[in-house]
Amino acid sequence: MAMERTIYREIKATPAVWGTALLLAAFVGGALLSVLYTEHHGHIVTGMTNQVVWGLPHVFAIFLIVAASGALNAASIASVFGQAPYKPIARLSAVLAMALLIGGLAVLVLDLGRPDRLLVAMTTYNFKSIFSWNIYLYTGFLAVVAVYLAVQMNRVDYKYVRAAGTVAFLWRLALTTGTGSIFGWLVARPGYDAAIMAPLFIAMSFSFGLAVFILVLTALFKLSDRKMGSVLCHRLGNLLAIFAAAVLYFTVVQHLTAMYAAEHAGFERFILLEGGHVTFLFWVVQVLIGGILPIALIYLPRIREADAEPVWASVFVVIGGLAQVYVIVVGGQLYPMEVFPGYEVASSFFDGEIASYAPKWPEVVLGLGGVAISLLAVGLAAKILRILPTNLNDVNVPEA
Amino acid sequence: MTFFRMPKDAKQPPAQRAQAKKANRAEMTRRDLLRSGAAVATATLAPGVTLMAFGGSPAEAAAADAGKRWGLLIDVSKCQDDCTACVSACSEENGWGQGEHPETDAQWIRKVTLKNKATGHTETMPMMCQHCEHPPCVDVCPTGASMKRADGIVLVDKHVCIGCRYCMMACPFKARSFIHEPVINQKSHNPRGQGTVESCTLCVHRVDAGGTPACVEACAAEGHGAIIFGDLKDPNSEISKRLAEYPSVALRPDLDLNPGVRYAQLG
Numbered sequence: 160m161a162m163e164r165t166i167y168r169e170i171k172a173t174p175a176v177w178g179t180a181l182l183l184a185a186f187v188g189g190a191l192l193s194v195l196y197t198e199h200h201g202h203i204v205t206g207m208t209n210q211v212v213w214g215l216p217h218v219f220a221i222f223l224i225v226a227a228s229g230a231l232n233a234a235s236i237a238s239v240f241g242q243a244p245y246k247p248i249a250r251l252s253a254v255l256a257m258a259l260l261i262g263g264l265a266v267l268v269l270d271l272g273r274p275d276r277l278l279v280a281m282t283t284y285n286f287k288s289i290f291s292w293n294i295y296l297y298t299g300f301l302a303v304v305a306v307y308l309a310v311q312m313n314r315v316d317y318k319y320v321r322a323a324g325t326v327a328f329l330w331r332l333a334l335t336t337g338t339g340s341i342f343g344w345l346v347a348r349p350g351y352d353a354a355i356m357a358p359l360f361i362a363m364s365f366s367f368g369l370a371v372f373i374l375v376l377t378a379l380f381k382l383s384d385r386k387m388g389s390v391l392c393h394r395l396g397n398l399l400a401i402f403a404a405a406v407l408y409f410t411v412v413q414h415l416t417a418m419y420a421a422e423h424a425g426f427e428r429f430i431l432l433e434g435g436h437v438t439f440l441f442w443v444v445q446v447l448i449g450g451i452l453p454i455a456l457i458y459l460p461r462i463r464e465a466d467a468e469p470v471w472a473s474v475f476v477v478i479g480g481l482a483q484v485y486v487i488v489v490g491g492q493l494y495p496m497e498v499f500p501g502y503e504v505a506s507s508f509f510d511g512e513i514a515s516y517a518p519k520w521p522e523v524v525l526g527l528g529g530v531a532i533s534l535l536a537v538g539l540a541a542k543i544l545r546i547l548p549t550n551l552n553d554v555n556v557p558e559a
Numbered sequence: 560m561t562f563f564r565m566p567k568d569a570k571q572p573p574a575q576r577a578q579a580k581k582a583n584r585a586e587m588t589r590r591d592l593l594r595s596g597a598a599v600a601t602a603t604l605a606p607g608v609t610l611m612a613f614g615g616s617p618a619e620a621a622a623a624d625a626g627k628r629w630g631l632l633i634d635v636s637k638c639q640d641d642c643t644a645c646v647s648a649c650s651e652e653n654g655w656g657q658g659e660h661p662e663t664d665a666q667w668i669r670k671v672t673l674k675n676k677a678t679g680h681t682e683t684m685p686m687m688c689q690h691c692e693h694p695p696c697v698d699v700c701p702t703g704a705s706m707k708r709a710d711g712i713v714l715v716d717k718h719v720c721i722g723c724r725y726c727m728m729a730c731p732f733k734a735r736s737f738i739h740e741p742v743i744n745q746k747s748h749n750p751r752g753q754g755t756v757e758s759c760t761l762c763v764h765r766v767d768a769g770g771t772p773a774c775v776e777a778c779a780a781e782g783h784g785a786i787i788f789g790d791l792k793d794p795n796s797e798i799s800k801r802l803a804e805y806p807s808v809a810l811r812p813d814l815d816l817n818p819g820v821r822y823a824q825l826g
Contacts, residue, residue: 201754209727272723272738273755283719288699291702346731347730496733498686499673503676504672506669508733509661510686
């Protein structure tokens with residue numbers, strides 16, 4: 160079978176596509192109702208408190224934002240590093256990056272105490288705040304990737320595609336550095352205040368974003384009844400194993416560094432040994448399911464040849480990734496701040512106590528709604544734009 | 560030990576002076592505001608009593624005196640274990656603390672019990688916003704709603720706060736609260752807003768009127784006099800003299816935030 164030229168076509172509006180769209184729309188609708196409910200009654204209807212001020216919505220939002228940056232992997236590898244096999248999927252990669260970012264930002268904004276003041280957030284800036292920088296990094300990312308997608312979709316000289324791709328690649332590194340620094344620059348809490356947060360988040364973005372990309376690519380091909388060979392999928396899967404290993408590496412360094420400092424020993428003991436569900440999420444879900452298992456799947460004989468192997472590895476990375484973000488965001492707040500080293504502290508405001516957090520349904524629905532917004536956006540883009548190749552059979556994937 | 564007991568002459572007169580001044584200033588403020596067309600922010604409750612909606616607006620912040628830095632000195636040895644007069648007074652003055660959900664209700668000031676792990680010595684003291692010179696809450700606030708006035712008082716502009724809670728993540732003293740429920744029984748000088756963040760204002764409405772914070776007054780009224788309020792920049796103020804004469808500490812000195820609240824006899 161000879162190789163065909165890569166042709167991009169919109170997906171057809173089959174009943175399966177409509178069904179999926181309606182399901183996702185239902186999740187988005189649920190999220191909007193949840194926002195109305197929370198805004199009416201106040202955040203009292205969520206599990207968040209004055210101890211855990213960022214809860215499940217932030218876990219979803221940060222996961223989506225971090226994954227957005229990583230979803231651009233395929234496009235970056237194609238345009239910046241000149242790897243031909245990735246070129247047919249570069250357009251989808253750019254679209255998914257934008258879609259995930261939009262979904263993540265939507266959750267972040269809708270969980271604000273005053274989401275109606277979005278205009279204030281967009282017009283009034285404190286330029287010393289990393290949050291403000293991120294607003295520019297996020298909107299700038301959308302603009303840069305939109306241009307990148309546009310030059311890919313038009314018959315322009317490839318040097319422009321490479322230039323736009325390089326800018327987008329550098330921008331995504333800055334973006335994830337900014338997201339990691341939201342925590343890395345917090346001097347108050349023992350779980351944060353660490354420069355490693357930025358590179359850790361970059362490694363997480365490479366891994367989570369690629370996992371989501373593999374899942375979305377596979378799902379879109381199944382939905383549109385198009386053929387995808389296993390070579391490209393396994394190539395992506397192998398890369399995923401390397402990224403998952405990088406996340407594990409940075410996680411090890413993060414905790415070893417903290418454990419070495421006596422002042423952080425209490426926090427580390429909480430996360431690694433005594434933190435109840437946080438400790439379980441760390442060891443079982445983040446490290447085992449989200450790290451070791453997907454790496455093992457890629458390298459175990461026989462299993463690694465299975466067609467579905469990269470998909471399963473991706474599912475595990477996504478589950479582990481959500482757990483990792485939860486451990487960072489919520490785990491970091493559950494442990495009390497050390498205002499008085501050397502003292503046992505007690506107060507009516509829960510000083511010195513390990514806090515508790517039990518998410519309630521409005522948070523879960525809002526978080527899932529953000530995922531649905533991202534998926535709906537990428538599905539809509541695939542329906543109206545020519546971003547998805549018609550054929551990714553093994554012979555149709557260009558040689559490296 | 561009478562280090563930090565306020566002298567009798569310093570205890571009563573300033574408060575009375577403040578009351579007298581308040582009425583005059585209130586009248587003046589109303590006239591000025593009406594003239595400048597800013598009457599929307601002003602509510603007249605009764606003749607001579609004008610309450611200005613306090614939101615920590617930039618205009619009000621600009622009116623603060625950069626020549627002053629307001630602060631508190633808390634003498635832990637004078638703080639009584641079973642006394643919460645400062646907390647009740649703050650709650651009453653500023654209209655918080657009527658809720659029934661301890662995990663989500665606001666607490667502008669709280670009594671903290673400290674037990675020295677090595678010696679077993681136990682003591683209590685009030686904790687509130689430390690009004691840092693370099694406040695992390697102000698640094699991280701994306702909209703600038705968290706702000707520090709020229710006179711060192713750290714506030715939240717509730718008109719600009721979007722409720723992101725990043726300041727609560729950043730504050731090393733757990734001084735801030737997010738309003739989780741609709742608010743009731745608000746004080747006109749301290750409008751509160753569901754979905755926004757708030758903390759101790761150092762009773763800025765009283766300070767601007769020449770008075771002292773409610774916690775300081777209540778502590779003095781109880782006869783403990785454990786909290787002294789004053790201008791840290793004025794070397795002749797009571798607080799500056801005490802600070803110069805006796806040892807005191809800032810909380811989390813490692814962060815080098817230079818809080819306006821200092822503690823004496825701690826530990």
